[in-house]
Each structure stands twice: as structure tokens, then as C-alpha cells.
Amino acid sequence: MDSPKTAPSPLIDTPWSRMRQTLQRIERGRDGWALRWQAIFAGIDLAILAFFLVGPYLRNGPSYLIIDYAIAGWIGIELFARALSAQSWKRFLLRSMTWIDLVILVTLLFPDVLFNFAFLRAMRIWAIGNSPLVHEGLRRAGWRAYQDVVRACLNFAVFLFxxxxxxxxxxxxxxxPGEGFVDALYFTVATITTTGFGDITLPGTLGKLTSVVTMIIGISLFVRLAQAVFRPYKVYFPCPQCGLQRHDADAVHCKACGVLLNIPNDG
Incomplete structure (x- = not known):
């Protein structure tokens, strides 16, 4: 005889479990409450990037260290929250943003010894582009057709920054401060577009390698952006027969195998 199956143990409702569920809802939720929190956190990420830009102007003032350590404390809280909401420690440690935030945290804690690498926080903008905030926000605004364009613009802007x-x-x-960042931006744009005026160059081996990587990746993202802007809009709907994933918005049959489609209409 088969042994009776053991009933699964009920979930224990504790303050920690409730906090974990709330954090998971904020991170992955698609309802209005979760999207508002995601928008708030996106605004904080933009504020951190703004601090990186104005940091050199505040470097010699007492407010610099106050803001610097406040941002370090915020990133530490975020790391703790993401670790708590993760399904396992392994998944948390395998996330690229975990290690990026750790690098940013170290540079913020020791500003006099290490360079300010707060610009790496731009990777959060890339993550936002793949989050429910952009997808649901565009869908609710009736701009779902521009989803690929918005993501391509965000990817290009993140790489540029x-x-x-x-x-x-x-x-x-x-x-x-102003001259240094403008020179860096000018060099980056000239390199990505392969214009190559040559009036600003980066010295040494590191400078040459930086230029090579910028040209190779930058031109690829630039082409991807052009494709997203000019190609006809396609909806993502995998064909149940052949697996073709993109179709015309008003498609009735799959153009690859001819199977009948049932594409949902948001309107």
C-alpha cells in the first residue's frame, strides 16, 4: 500500500513573512499600488545619478559627506530588502545588481580613497526598462506600441551614461566639474557614432580599450534603436504551433504556419 501523503505545512504568518510578501509585491507587482512604489524608487535612482553629476561642485563642502553617506545608507537598506524578498540567497547573489550596488556602496563609504562609482547606478534604469513599471505604464497610457522604442532608448541612454x-x-x-563631464560626454558621443574628430582622446592602454569597447557596443545599440523606431509594430504572442513570437497587431493567422491566432486586444 502507498503511504498516505503528508499534508503540506501551512505558511506561518509572521511579521517577517508579511514584510517579504510586501517587498515582493513592490518589486514584481503590476497593480497601481506597486507601480507607484516602483515609480518612487525610480525617482530616487535618478536623484542618485544627479548627485554623481553635481558631486564635484559639492566636494569641498560639508554637505557632500552628509549626502554621500545618506545614499550609502539607502543602498544598504535596498540590498537588505532585496535579499529579504529573494527566493533564495543563491539567486540574490547571482543578480548583477547585487554586486554593482556593493561596488557603489564601497566607493560611497570611502569617498576620499576611491573614485565615486555612483554612475553604475544607471544600471537600475536598465532594470526599470524591463520591469512592470514600463510595461504596465505604457499599456495603461495606451502607448503599448512604443514599448520596444522606449526600451531601446533606455538601453542606449544607460550605456551612454x-x-x-x-x-x-x-x-x-x-x-x-562642468568641463570634465562635458568632455567625457563629447568623447563618448563622438566614439559611439564613429565620428572620431580626434580633438579629445583617452591616453594609455586603458583609454584605447575603452574606445574600442565603446565603439563596438555603442554602434550595436544605436542600430538596435534605429530598428525599434522604424520597423512596423509587432505584438508579442508566441504561436502555439510553430513558436513564432511576433505578429502584426491585427493578425488572425500566423504568417509562418497559418494556424489560427487569438491575440488579446487591450482596447
Whole structure:
């Protein structure tokens, strides 16, 4: 005889479990409450990037360290919250943003010894582009057709800011604040577009490698952005027969195998 199956133990309702469920809802939820919190956190990420830009202007003032350590405390709280909401420690440690935030945290805790790598926080903008905030926000606004364009723009903008931030931190950080960042941005745009005026170049082997990586990845993202802007809008709906994933918004049959489709209409 088969042994009777053991009934699964009921979930224990504790303050920690409730907090974990709330954090998971904020991170992955698609309802209005969760989207509002996601928008607030996105605004905080933009404020951290703004601090990176104005940091050199505040470097010699007492407010710099106050804001610097406040941001470090916020990132530490975020890391704790994401660790609590993760399904396992392994998944939490395998996330790229976990290690990026750890690097940012270390540079913020020791600003006099290490360069400010807060520009890496731009990766959060990339994560937002793949989050429910963008998908649901565009759908509710009736702009679902522009979803691929918005994501391509965000990816390109994040890469542009990351490269500009790295070039600024590694090569122009000791210059005048406004002039240094503008030079870094000018170099990055000229390199991505392969214009190559040559009036601003990066010295040494590190500078050459930075230029090579910027050209290779940057031109790929630029082409991807152009494709997203100019190609006809397609909806994501995997065909149950052949697996073709993108179809015309008003498609009735799959153009690859001819099977009848039932694409939902948001309208």
C-alpha cells in the first residue's frame, strides 16, 4: 500500500513573512499600488545619478559627506530588502545588481580613497526598462506600441551614461566639474557614432580599450534603436504551433504556419 501523503505545512504568518510578501509585491507587482512604489524608487535612482553629476561642485563642502553617506545608507537598506524578498540567497547573489550596488556602496563609504562609482547606478534604469513599471505604464497610457522604442532608448541612454561616467571618473574627474563631464560626454558621443574628430582622446592602454569597447557596443545599440523606431509594430504572442513570437497587431493567422491566432486586444 502507498503511504498516505503528508499534508503540506501551512505558511506561518509572521511579521517577517508579511514584510517579504510586501517587498515582493513592490518589486514584481503590476497593480497601481506597486507601480507607484516602483515609480518612487525610480525617482530616487535618478536623484542618485544627479548627485554623481553635481558631486564635484559639492566636494569641498560639508554637505557632500552628509549626502554621500545618506545614499550609502539607502543602498544598504535596498540590498537588505532585496535579499529579504529573494527566493533564495543563491539567486540574490547571482543578480548583477547585487554586486554593482556593493561596488557603489564601497566607493560611497570611502569617498576620499576611491573614485565615486555612483554612475553604475544607471544600471537600475536598465532594470526599470524591463520591469512592470514600463510595461504596465505604457499599456495603461495606451502607448503599448512604443514599448520596444522606449526600451531601446533606455538601453542606449544607460550605456551612454555608463560610458560617460566611467570616462569622466577615470580620465576627467580632476578637471573643472562642468568641463570634465562635458568632455567625457563629447568623447563618448563622438566614439559611439564613429565620428572620431580626434580633438579629445583617452591616453594609455586603458583609454584605447575603452574606445574600442565603446565603439563596438555603442554602434550595436544605436542600430538596435534605429530598428525599434522604424520597423512596423509587432505584438508579442508566441504561436502555439510553430513558436513564432511576433505578429502584426491585427493578425488572425500566423504568417509562418497559418494556424489560427487569438491575440488579446487591450482596447
Amino acid at each position: 555608463l560610458v560617460t561616467g566611467f570616462v569622466y571618473t577615470a580620465f576627467f574627474y580632476r578637471q573643472e
